[in-house]
Amino acid sequence: MNGLLVGRSAELAGLVRVLAAAGDGVAGVALVGGDAGIGKTRLITELAAEARERGFNVLVGQCAELGDALPYLPLADALRGAEPAVREAAAAHPMLGQLLPGTESAPSTGLTQQRLFGSLLGLLADVQPVLFVIEDLHWADRSTRDLLVFLSRMVQSERVCVVGTYRTDDLHRRHPLRSVLAELKRLPTVMSVELGPLHPGEMSDYVATLGEVDAQGLGLIVSRADGNPFYAEELFAAMAEGDSLPDGLASLLMSRVEVLSEAGQRVLRAAAVAGRRVEDELLREVAGLPLAEFEEAVREIVSRGLLKVRGHGYAFRHALLQEAVYTDLLPGERTRLHAAFARLLTSPAELAHHYLAGHDLAGALAASAEAGRQAERVGAPAEAHSHYDRALGLWDRVDDAERLAGESRVELAFRSAVMAADSGDKHRAVVQLRVLPQTSEVSERLAYYLYEADDPAGAIAAAERAVESAGDQATLARAMATHARTLLWSPRHQEVEALATRALETARAAGARDAEVGAMLTLATFVELRGDLHRAHELVDAAMSEPTGDLAMDLRARFHHARIHYEQGLLAHAAEVADDGIRMAAETGLKWSTYGTDLRFLRFLIHYVAGEWDQAEAVASGFGARVGTVPEAILSSFALFIEVARGLPAVESRLSWLRPFWSDPLASYMSRGLAAEHALWHGDPATALDHVRAVLAGQMDGESGNVRMAAIGLWALAELGTTEGADEFRTLSRLAVEAGPTGDGGHLGPEGQAWALRVEAEWHRVHGRLDVAAWRRVVEAFDFGFVYEAARARWRLAEALLAAGERDAAQTEWELAREAAGKLRAAPLENALLDFGRRARFGGTSGTSGTSGTGGPGGHxxxxxxxxxxxxxxxxxxxxxxxxxxxxxxxxxxxxxxxxxxxxxxxxxxxxxxxxxxxxxxxxxx
Missing domain, CATH: 1.10.10.10 (Winged helix-like DNA-binding domain superfamily/Winged helix DNA-binding domain)
Known part of the structure; x- marks a missing residue:
């Protein structure tokens, strides 16, 4: 490696800035693209050296052309080559530990990919600061691409820098990396670096670092290399060895191979079939040479710089060299070498690759089926689906396929569909399941995926088939539990209780704990919505009493247990259960799974409602402001609760990122509702009203969220001094209260009831009536533990009392509100209370003139x-x-x-x- 980096100072400086920012706690991602041989690896090597000097742990992993066959190859590669302390930390995370050598993959307990991603995020946080480099992304498997996207979005305040390299000349129009790059380059955390050819002057300087060369030779190399450093190195080496210089890089590379001895060429050809890297013992077996002759051949190859020693094996100095040698092989020679590797390898994924290349279709089918099962266990559903589909594609071309695969064609196709769904391709899963014989198991999964894909009619029909075709009791229990879930929010929701009860009884009799818990949670939600809170609590308690073996189900149980307690105002119990669920999610690597995230949302809200705002702000700091998807926007919106209420400067920046996602109803409801409050605190009720009306335009009549929006809208109207639209807001609130959560008069929790009372009080305020009784009801309704809203209601109650001439009572409520606002550090509310107190001439306010006022109601x-x-x-x-x-x-x-x-x-x-x-x-x- 040359000691001097030539012509890349600007690119290196940009990467170092991203690295330095990561060191300061602002995580970043860099994507380095360029043609093969342009110097990407050389640049990254320099960055890694800089990172080590700054105290970073450096993880470097490389994708290979076998990437689609070997899931998470660069991650496993990076962990194997990491410092002992990092490997030890990785081993503490079971999902990462099984990527290390000598570790068996554990049986799946669900959500394996999410657990792996969460475990890696946890590891990076444990060993930060970290530079994580993924080289040759153009060869990355689907799961590695998903991992890169996950890290690019999730690392924000961690001291982590992620860098990926890729070949631009390999990215054809349909290359799967293209869409990933386009998505990532839109993110503010991602810097893109494109390496172009070196200028002639820079190339001259670079060639001079390789060794002595006369002016004629230098001119020839510079003109022929066309700005490509690797090409220049090969030209220099060929010239130094006295070889002629053929046209084209491939010809040049092969001219350097052809000067090797016959044994050397034989070994190099075998290495090319293995891929970019190969172990010493494996290469010796495939080359078929006596030990002494093999070692002499390898020594010759290494001395000419064609292979490098890497650990206990060898790697090609550059991928272009491996590709040139592989392309030069004769068809029969290539097939025989692949077959030789297949006889010696044990990795199912590698076996499948070599069997296919060696035209051994039976071996390829068996290896593909096993590779799919292995990918399934390590949390790579996309690769598992790919392997299963390859086996299915070979099924009719081999004899005795069922024995080779270890299961029937229907079972394998069912696995393939489930893995497609787990990798996010619900459409592919539905398509595959629909062409299978509609057994109860197939119909139940089809119903589940259709329900998640927002096709309730299709989900209900599939669930009914699953119930009708069920054979054993456990299968029937799962089918009925899924059927009940599909009906919960449908016009047929009245059937849920009887169906879920039957599912519960059947599951208990069959010992199907997963179906039992699923039925319990659906039934708990149903009875909760109808006001039977005691029974709902009993059901979620029972659901949590023992694990199901399905982590998603166990986390779902904890979330709903905590949620029901929260929505009934039982904050201490809700906090305890949520904390337990958050611990489980963290320990299993599921912090960023659906229910892992929902539990943290809920814990934030519990802190917020209970007045534990420092803790709430700490939780909200993990809700990144720099968002790129709707789920991220919804997550980020939660942080606005505390930021708006405390008047923090982060509000405007966060809103600027959330604005593009206001077309989504939930993201709009969350962020625009709080943007309206922000505008009101800053004296801009017209803008607040615009936000409220925009949110309500995207909601249906009867939506429970309309109650809170109506209250904010009425607040804005009161500030504007107009009654126009007040009756409309009041009507929307009353419709939502009457409809309840299910749309047919279901039970509304304490918070919803309190907001409904505030709507009524605000409606009177808009019409110039400061109704003491109405505002007292609002205070009492929010006083179940909602510290902030109770304080805001006391502010209005104090105004109403003062207007009614009850000055002492007004000051008492004002003092209680001021005390709460001060403890919360709710600056906007505190300022409003101080201003009101000054105008009311209450004691303990500053800035009063001492002049007795004569105007206004109540004598203030x-x-x-x-x-x-x-x-x-x-x-x-x-x-x-x-x-x-x-x-x-x-x-x-x-x-x-x-x-x-x-x-x-x-x-x-x-x-x-x-x-x-x-x-x-x-x-x-x-």
Missing amino acids: GDGGLTAREVEVLRLVAEGLTNREIAERLFIAQKTVSVHVSNILGKLDVSTRTQAAAAARRLGLLA
């Missing part, structure tokens, strides 16, 4: 103005125009105009000058 001297209107009035008194006020307060000019109109009306004046005079008279200019 603000003329009945809101806090924002007082703020606008002060700027009017300074002589500012509407545009200048808008710029000063960071609100829309239209909003300022509305505020000014309201001020003139409330003060019963007709000009801005008269309004300023009134402000002085009321003592509002302090």
